[in-house]
Amino acid sequence: MTPVTRPAPRECSVAAALDVIGEKWSLLVVRELFLGSRRFNDIAANTGAPRDILTTRLRRLEDLGVIERRLYSERPERFIYVLTDKGKDLRPVMMALKHWGDAHVMGRVMPPAYVHTCGAEFTPAMHCAECGEKVDGASLVRSDLR
Amino acid sequence: MTPVTRPAPRECSVAAALDVIGEKWSLLVVRELFLGSRRFNDIAANTGAPRDILTTRLRRLEDLGVIERRLYSERPERFIYVLTDKGKDLRPVMMALKHWGDAHVMGRVMPPAYVHTCGAEFTPAMHCAECGEKVDGASLVRSDLR
């Protein structure tokens, strides 16, 4: 008897993105790299990730092109991890997450993350890249989100 | 002998946010709710999450105020799940994730997610909420990100 095949879940780029950076610790690793950590021990200490798990995450993020493992000293062999362009493009994700965490999880107790060149503490706002207009709930129509 | 206490990992609102919505399936559940799914079976089918896991995720998201479980029919008892305001505030996170997934994981094969009222397919752009200026890499200074 053929097994009952369940219908496939929705394919979408949110799911695709989460396949890459959705595992436990992955986004914290990316955060650390944004913050300037580069060495294995620093990333381990600052994220709190177990060292063995961290190893597998770093390997996978490297395989998927999000980060790069760079030898910066032979004898003794030493490495740094840095974000690729693909990894750096996660900045909006990080900012959105940080903003939400600030607003809804912490009580706005954390120091500001970024200061804009205009002088103000940076608060992100989403605009339409095409026309530049600020986006709120009413100004977007869902077309066929998947 | 006192156990060696490892130094605490960095406290930050990204980590705090991920504590809430970073578990496997949680963000896909949120996506589904954004897409208009409301019933348990639909969420299960469209995300692909195992039903038992889905139950624990829904309970937790409810406890944390991200979603609401609403009785919409007694006899037979039937429920819908909807995003709270806190949950709806995850829209920028979802959009950033979708955009990154589109650009770097799929090859831009998915249909557009949103259409802006200006008529164009919506591409998100991050601006400074204070001055309205578009933000790029050079226009932000990290102040004390944690």
Add this chain to the structure above:
DNA sequence: ATGTCGAGTTGGTTTTTCCAACCCAGCAGG
């Protein structure tokens, strides 16, 4: 000769996840 550092491994335990099957209430049809 001993110690430290960076960057991992290793072995064993504990948690989670996964899956298929089951349960229950309320109908609906015959």
Add this chain to the structure above:
DNA sequence: CCTGCTGGGTTGGAAAAACCAACTCGACAT
């Protein structure tokens, strides 16, 4: 009245991940 179907879950057991402390290894450093 008996059977089946739908919605919203539980349950039990197997498989996979995560966790932890301790260990390794090749440079140097004291």
